[in-house]
Amino acid sequence: MTSALYLENYLDSLESLPTELERNFKLMRKLDDRAQTAMKSIDTHAKEYMKNLVTNKDSMTEEERKKRLHEIQVLFGKAKEYSDDKVQLAIQTYELVDKQIRRLDNDLARFEGEIQEKASSTRSKSEEAVVKKGRKKTKDAKTTGKKKQSPSSEDEARGGGGTAAQVSKKKKQKNAEVEESEKESGPATHPSDVLDMPVDPNEPTYCLCHQVSYGEMIGCDNPDCPIEWFHFACVGLTTKPKGKWFCPKCTQDRKKK
Secondary structure, three states: OOOHHHHHHHHHHOOOHHHHHHHHOOOOOOHHHHHHHHHHHHHHHHHHHHHHHHHHOOOOOOHHHHHHHHHHHHHHHHHHHHHHHHHHHHHHHHHHHHHHHHHHHHHHHHHHHHOOOOOOOOHHHHHHHHHHHHHHHHHHHHHHHOOOOOOHHHHHHHHHHOHHHHHHHHHHHHHOOOOOOOOHHHOOOOOHOOOOOOOOOOOOOOEEEEEEEOEEEOOOOOOOOOOOEEEEEOOOOOOOOOOOOOOOHHHHHHHOO
8 A cells, every 4th residue: 555545544534533623622611611600600609508607597497508508519410510521521532533643553554564565575676686697697607618619620620621630730730830939939838827917717728727828838639639738837748749649638548448
């Protein structure tokens, strides 16, 4: 329920309240006037009775005294009745107003509860959206990592429809290019020397150390090698070996066969 609807319902319930309060206040005023009139009449009768009792003590009979006392007693009864009615009417008026106050408090409590419930629901949805977004980013990152292409001769051979011999030939050409490049650039770099180097997260990694391409590298002559390229330092080489060279993993696989 919206705040406007709460307010509208509450104002509808208050529509008759001013009229009822005005009626009760008028009745209380009339009752108070009647009670005050009765009290004044009691004072007058009491003064007159006391005066006659002092001045005409012997001439006032017992029956006449009882009669005047009875009249004063009746006036007291009426004054008390008017006062009791006024008190009862005041209590009813108070309860009428208190009823509306209690209803207002209940409506406010319900409205605050609904607001807190909506806020909690919104917060939960927001947290769920953040979690989903984080999972999506992780999934995208994994997908991107799988799609990274390594400069493998096998992929080139598959893309161009080349044979295993062509792949091996391309690997040798790549080895020659890498070696020539390293001769021009200087001595080989050890993996420990590049740990502090800034690495592009999108750059593919090679070798047993899963690092980017650097220094002198050698390609495995096994066309099915999953890694293909290795750093000299990681496979214990200082110079390029003569003939075909197979990485440690492929060497073990060949021995098993």
